[in-house]
């Protein structure tokens with residue numbers, strides 16, 4: 001925890017009211033320790049406080065990304081033209097080819113990218129459970145706030161032929177979970193242990209006793225992928241959880257794609273939450289993102305995630321924008337088809353902004369601590385430059401519109417997590433990678449050195465995968481997932 005105070009002076013502060021409307025106000029923000037202690041005009045800085053001039057700056061709450069696989073940095077760029085069945089063997093399964101130090105650097109790169117683009121809190125669906133200590137050490141080093149969701153994951157026993165090990169709950173998995181729970185939270189309290197789980201093929205009694213065990217360990221957030229369809233299956237996980245007596249506000253569904261009306265009802269009744277990830281959902285045939293679906297009406301329980309920074313930018317602003325404009329296109333098309341135009345635009349920039357801020361905080365039960373700028377909350381603060389070429393005039397007219405529709409990470413000048421500066425003067429701060437026990441090197445490391453480590457390790461990973469038959473691995477994945485092969489088709493009626 002920082003010992004000094006900071007005063008952010010003279011900026012435009014984006015504050016939320018009780019109805020989630022955003023009000024930009026001219027004010028100073030005083031940070032004492034890791035907490036916002038005052039938001040008002042003309043604050044006299046306490047003795048010794050660092051005063052940061054925020055004239056012509058917009059101060060936003062840090063973004064809350066509720067679904068992300070932070071380890072995947074070494075895989076960036078390879079999925080641009082992939083569907084889910086391409087991504088699984090070439091991306092997800094290659095966790096087994098990462099050394100512990102690769103895991104550290106991949107995780108560190110992912111967390112630092114998040115900070116660079118304004119994500120101050122992330123729900124990390126850690127479906128790499130080789131050496132979670134390396135993953136957590138990297139998360140601590142980055143300075144990000146995280147719910148680190150440990151995940152029992154099928155391991156790859158062999159690549160040629162591809163054989164997966166489905167002993168999800170082997171003794172070492174559960175002892176790892178218990179060890180982590182005993183040590184949680186990590187990193188001065190910034191990193192809390194959560195649980196990630198996709199093993200609903202296991203017997204009912206096994207799942208129920210597992211969830212009971214997880215809760216008994218004090219874990220508050222349990223997250224699972226829900227993509228109803230050909231690849232992940234047609235089972236309705238929300239209804240399954242309800243029938244097991246396990247559906248409650250601790251559950252965070254990633255995607256929540258193609259829900260039945262009853263699933264939407266269950267989401268609201270149980271006050272569980274969903275994380276939409278527009279980039280991957282739109283690309284990988286998971287269905288339309290659900291947050292702004294007018295038929296489902298589940299927006300208040302929805303939030304946003306970047307999902308795979310191996311596939312797309314970690315920027316939540318990008319996801320806000322993609323979600324908003326896609327939802328507008330879907331809404332507009334029936335009007336266009338009927339030869340009409342809608343009377344008003346569908347959804348607002350403010351609604352998209354809220355999905356990436358206060359709604360994300362609610363999704364993990366932290367809305368009293370993060371997700372908006374308010375006295376008593378953690379000082380997780382973004383400082384945007386209102387005079388940049390992309391922001392100017394938009395920022396002065398409507399700061400929320402400027403952030404959602406005009407900004408890029410290049411406009412983000414400063415990022416703070418709990419009052420600690422992680423990006424300053426548009427540059428990420430150096431990080432402490434420890435004493436050599438995790439990273440293979442020690443001490444403070446600047447971003448460009450992190451990047452060089454990543455480049456070297458990516459090349460090494462490329463050498464490891466060069467001899468693998470991903471075509472065979474994909475066919476094996478199809479078998480493993482129980483995908484009905486006849487459902488994988490070139491086209492359907494009406495497509496070209």
Ligand SMILES: [Zn+2]
Pocket residue numbers: 067069125225254307
């Ligand atoms: Zn995911």
